[in-house]
Amino acid sequence: MSGKVWFITGVSSGFGRVLAEEVAKRGDKVIGTVRQHRQLEEFNAISPGNTFAYIMDVTNAEGVKATVDAAVKHLGRIDVLVNNAGFGFLGAVEEATVKEFREVMETNFFGALQVTHAVLPYLRRQGSGHIVQMSSVAGFRSTQGFGVYNASKFALEGMSEALAQEVAPLGIKVSIIEPGPFRTNFAGSSIKNAQQEMPEYEETARVFKNTILGYAGQQEGDPVKAAQVLLQVVDSGNPPLRLPLGQTAFDAVRKKLQQVEQNLSDWESIATKTAFKD
Template sequence: MMKENRIWLITGVSGGLGRALALEAAKNGDIVYGTLRKESQIPQFEQLVPGKTKGIRLDVTEHERIETVIAELLAAEGQVDVLVNNAGYGLFGAIEEVSMEEARQQMEVNFFGALAVTQAVLPHMRKQKSGHIIQISSMAGFRSNPGMGLYNASKFALEGFSEALALETEPLGLHVTIVEPGPFRTSWAGSSSAKAEKGIDDYQNTAGARIATVTGYSGQQPGDPDKAAKAILKAVNAEHPPLRLPLGRAALEAITSKLDAVKTNVSEWEQVSLNTNFD
């Protein structure tokens, strides 16, 4: 629900959706603390809306710093009203191509980073008996595609714990919203992505083709980050915010097509499933 002078914490505000959302919330009159991995990035962020946008140096994989950052924010403001776990990147590669090191780094940033920040903020939101946690997932957090399996896994994991979190915290006055964007015009598929070092020719027509498509339209995606930021702010301001917020036609179509496919699959094998109980 709309509340004056809210305090936001948004991870990963160097560009893209995180930057757009920080600007929109600050223009709305709220105070936004945004995390950036480099000290040199802070001055530019703080000039977005002077006095309203405040930069913090934090890499979400540095778990030992997260508690310190939250403590400093609370000492300055006394509360955290909205947490947005936005920091993350895309890893491209077929499952067999991705090394364990590459897979672990993907999970460290996209899953464990979000989990650590969420756990650090929760005690304070519980004490306030209010707060809204926004998890920036993806349509890839609901439906998989070849060439993105580990990215899918990281976002599926994010959505899994967030669903449980929503059930655990709703009676305490907290809200959780999982945002599932489709392709938006950010650097996600370009400079903010990584590709598996190993390549296997047998996957060029599946994983390789999908990766080429996604990276090929980087900078030309149909989604507008500024409009996405407005949509997220609308959810934060809602009295009854959604658990899931798909953004864009591609996301809506991907999610609804998977729901239809799952329903068909389950119906076709319903009798086999039911026949597994003791007689």
């Protein structure tokens, strides 16, 4: 199925860039947002007549609305929104300052929320559309040293799960995508670190940090294959609400589900005895 108009945030590199390229290859139109003027011409040249770059900062609400309005004026509609812009953050919860927490949340959660708010009125008027939230397996399962990033993606997933129920009667679909490790620049230029490092977390948060940074460029996942899966999700008549990407992500989700089930079994007989006797 072709002829769709996609709005993808963060297309200068990584998943956003690869997805935009795959979308354009099949003849769909792509509005892609970038942060720097030098990236405009480069993105427009990917597939002239199919790829259109706009400068946009997802943390700037007025700029987001103006960009979405301009995109719709230009191409007439938006069929698929992909909230992809974001960055990773490494550090123990105690090491990260509230300011650092807020900066991550501002982009990864509030940024996606602002773009969603700007696009939804158009999707509602059309009576159709698909919102794809690029989360992470880290949005379903937390890991030592990744708590700040976990918090931002858990928030995105919680909001999106409710949103999916709210917009389903309006003809709008929502999918939460949870990639595991893929060979993008996520573990390189797209990740930040807590400024403070505490020796108390050498055996926990620091171990995870070193693992993440150590396999940069060696991750098992192929971004092109991931993009092709996303195309199938969007083309599906019955897309999933939540979809892990890659075997590592599937294994991590299953492991958490097993842990949750074990907790329920261990404590159900005690924790359910909370009702009034009358």
